[in-house]
Amino acid sequence: MNAEIINNRDLITMKLLYYFIKIKNYTPIIVQGAKDEIWLENMEEEIKIIRIVNGYIHNDEQMEFDKFKTKRLVSKIKKKTFSFKMKVLNIFTNLGENVNFEKTNQDDKIYKYIDVKVPDDLMKNKFLLDNFIDLRNNMDFKEEGFGLFLKITNEINQKNREDAIKNDDIFAPKKIVVTYVLILVLVLIYLFSLLTNSGNSLINKFAVYGPFIRSYNEYYRLLTGTFLHGNFIHLFSNCYALYIIGLQVESFYGKKKFLLIYFFSALTGSLLSVTLSNYASVGASGAIFGLMGALAYFGYYYRVYFGSTWKEKFLPVIIINLVLGFMIPGIDYFAHLGGLIGGVLMSMAVGLKYKSKKQENINGIILSIIFIAFLIYMGIFLK
Numbered sequence: 001m002n003a004e005i006i007n008n009r010d011l012i013t014m015k016l017l018y019y020f021i022k023i024k025n026y027t028p029i030i031v032q033g034a035k036d037e038i039w040l041e042n043m044e045e046e047i048k049i050i051r052i053v054n055g056y057i058h059n060d061e062q063m064e065f066d067k068f069k070t071k072r073l074v075s076k077i078k079k080k081t082f083s084f085k086m087k088v089l090n091i092f093t094n095l096g097e098n099v100n101f102e103k104t105n106q107d108d109k110i111y112k113y114i115d116v117k118v119p120d121d122l123m124k125n126k127f128l129l130d131n132f133i134d135l136r137n138n139m140d141f142k143e144e145g146f147g148l149f150l151k152i153t154n155e156i157n158q159k160n161r162e163d164a165i166k167n168d169d170i171f172a173p174k175k176i177v178v179t180y181v182l183i184l185v186l187v188l189i190y191l192f193s194l195l196t197n198s199g200n201s202l203i204n205k206f207a208v209y210g211p212f213i214r215s216y217n218e219y220y221r222l223l224t225g226t227f228l229h230g231n232f233i234h235l236f237s238n239c240y241a242l243y244i245i246g247l248q249v250e251s252f253y254g255k256k257k258f259l260l261i262y263f264f265s266a267l268t269g270s271l272l273s274v275t276l277s278n279y280a281s282v283g284a285s286g287a288i289f290g291l292m293g294a295l296a297y298f299g300y301y302y303r304v305y306f307g308s309t310w311k312e313k314f315l316p317v318i319i320i321n322l323v324l325g326f327m328i329p330g331i332d333y334f335a336h337l338g339g340l341i342g343g344v345l346m347s348m349a350v351g352l353k354y355k356s357k358k359q360e361n362i363n364g365i366i367l368s369i370i371f372i373a374f375l376i377y378m379g380i381f382l383k
Contacts (some may be wrong), residue, residue: 008118009093011148013038013052015119015139016091018152020050020157023138023361031073043081043301044357047112047131049074049088059098061375067111081303089131091116166354170252170302179246179256182262183239186284189227190235202228208281208335210274214380223263230284238284245291252298257350258291264346265290268372272338275379279332286335290343297347301354301355345371 020026026040036055042048051070057063070090078086090113095101101115114125119139120126129134143151193199208225212218220266229235250258269286348356348364 009054011119012093012116012122013054014152015122015141015148016050016052019132019135019138022155023134023276024132026050027163031077034073041077043083043303044355047087047089048083048253049077049086051088051090053092054088054094054095057092058096060100063099065151070111082300085110088112088116093117148282154299170353174251174254176247176250178258178262179242181248182246182284183242186227186229186235186239186242188233190229193228199230203230203280203282205315208270208273209319210278210379213274214383219380222267222274225270225280225282226284226287229284234283238288241288242284242291245288245295249294249298251293253294253347253350253352258326260350261290261294261343261346262287264368264372265293265342268342268345268375269335269337270341271372271379272341272377273335275375275383276334277332281332281335283332283335285332286339289339290337290346293340293343294347297344298352301352342368343373354363 012353017040020040020042021028022043024042026042026045029039029041031039035054038052038054040050040052041048050228053066057066070088074086074088078084088111090111092113092115095115095117099115101113112127114127116122122139123136141148141151189202192200206221206224208221213221229238246258249261253261266287267285269289270281273281273286345364345368349361349368351361351364
């Protein structure tokens, strides 16, 4: 078979798919209402959507309708992925001569439109070369025609298999240990307080209480108070929440990262509580809110696989619990808020397998240190 068997349009499409999927880690997505076009998504790139359009666009009227349709579809993707800004690159392989392309690209910084008629145009387009600097190095193929088609197809299939293995590793059921141990510890401490009739005594000695922490240097209270509960309802609600959320976080992050997130969130929750409140508080809810933050952080990065679950289930649970904390008397909502922030920051610091970059981890560590140092200064030394 010779090179002529593969037409220019198919060759351009295959080369673009190879580059964006294999090299740049874009993922093909199904978009209802899109015909004769391929949509690729990568939320870590500045240009988050690549749209390869093989359908024929004859004139400006058709182009205007295409732009309107594209923006409507992107709006749906933004809502689904909880994205506020989404740059889109539209690559046309079958554009008519009657389309005023300069007008199409005029004053639009979010949607960029490119006309590619032959494969060599990929190496001449300034926008492509400026935004994807390694494009030129990944478009030099020795194979031609059907051989090139097979090579690119095999490379893309191999990349998809590798991604499938990674996803199976992340989402496969894991053996849960830490969550169960924490629940057991919380229950045993509460049973001990009941059997020894020492509930009030334990709370007096170990609850999170700012004046005693500052005056008597009882810093241990910042963590010990998170293992105590005022009554059975308090204990049951926190243990149930820890069971539901903890299983997910421990499975997605692993045991060591789970522990770091849990205790860091417990600490930041207690610190914000003593910073903004002079009341004694007990309970694991600050740490649990930290796990909620970790789950939301994970869901955001894997929202392509969660679909609308991240937006429709994770976020509402967090928002509802925060609102209830402000509305119901006796709940330490400052601990909830501090734990939630701490959970997100520590999740950024420990990172997500296959997703996080080293710079993101470093930023997370720096922000975590700044946040906890600020709380210590405001809650312990300044107040």
